[in-house]
Amino acid sequence: MKPYVTLNCAMSLDGFIGKQGLRVRFSNEEDKRRVHAIRAKSDGIMVGISTVLTDNPHLTVRHAKGKNPVRIVVDSNARTPLNAKVLDSSAPTIIAVSRRAPIVRRKRLQEAACVIATGEKKVDLKSLMASLSEMGLKCVLLEGGGTLNRSMLELGLVDEVYLTITPILLGDGIRWINGTLSRKINLAYAGSRRLGDQMVLHYKTK
Numbered sequence: 001m002k003p004y005v006t007l008n009c010a011m012s013l014d015g016f017i018g019k020q021g022l023r024v025r026f027s028n029e030e031d032k033r034r035v036h037a038i039r040a041k042s043d044g045i046m047v048g049i050s051t052v053l054t055d056n057p058h059l060t061v062r063h064a065k066g067k068n069p070v071r072i073v074v075d076s077n078a079r080t081p082l083n084a085k086v087l088d089s090s091a092p093t094i095i096a097v098s099r100r101a102p103i104v105r106r107k108r109l110q111e112a113a114c115v116i117a118t119g120e121k122k123v124d125l126k127s128l129m130a131s132l133s134e135m136g137l138k139c140v141l142l143e144g145g146g147t148l149n150r151s152m153l154e155l156g157l158v159d160e161v162y163l164t165i166t167p168i169l170l171g172d173g174i175r176w177i178n179g180t181l182s183r184k185i186n187l188a189y190a191g192s193r194r195l196g197d198q199m200v201l202h203y204k205t206k
């Protein structure tokens, strides 16, 4: 068993979701409201550790009405800083680490979050999904970054995808799927929507 997973990301017109050393705002106000409405309906929001280290996101519901989902950080080496916003008291947080994560860091994180250890060097995402399902999480919003998106898609753990296309060009940076895919993944068109100057594309995985 696994939760239903919705991947959401916003990218530049040339396909990048971030750029090193540059803080880029992708979503306009309407898109923020759309994403926060999905957050409010989700049981969990999941991100990779690099997103926490780069953006320090709250991962809470602020631009829509509804409760805050459980925050999930995929962090093999327990690198989540103790002062990260995802560890504040506004919602419960799960830090998924690997079994090789330093014990001292794991123990410190346990004071602020629920720590799940799975996988040897990297977090075992299939096993993490099974644990989340056992904990009662039925739907999870995956909010990147590109490396975690790639692993989740490649393992067949993503059920639907929303891509917001923003009218900016970055030239280079981190792609919404960061790294290569070992297989072709077919998606089925499920709709599109214009939100001001942005386009939101919706696909289901087959």
Ligand SMILES: NC(=O)c1ccc[n+]([C@@H]2O[C@H](COP(=O)([O-])OP(=O)(O)OC[C@H]3O[C@@H](n4cnc5c(N)ncnc54)[C@H](OP(=O)(O)O)[C@@H]3O)[C@@H](O)[C@H]2O)c1
Binding pocket: 008, 009, 010, 011, 017, 018, 019, 020, 026, 047, 048, 049, 050, 051, 052, 054, 055, 074, 075, 076, 077, 079, 122, 123, 124, 125, 143, 144, 145, 146, 147, 148, 149, 151, 152, 174, 178
């Ligand atoms: N525009 C958007 O919608 C959006 C959304 C989110 C993020 N971003 C941007 O994306 C960038 C970060 O993306 P990123 O690709 O560098 O990193 P990321 O996907 O946020 O995090 C990747 C890290 O997660 C950890 N991880 C642990 N187990 C994993 C597994 N099984 N599979 C994959 N990752 C695993 C790895 O680090 P460890 O081995 O240390 O655990 C890995 O390096 C930032 O620039 C951020 O601003 C943009």
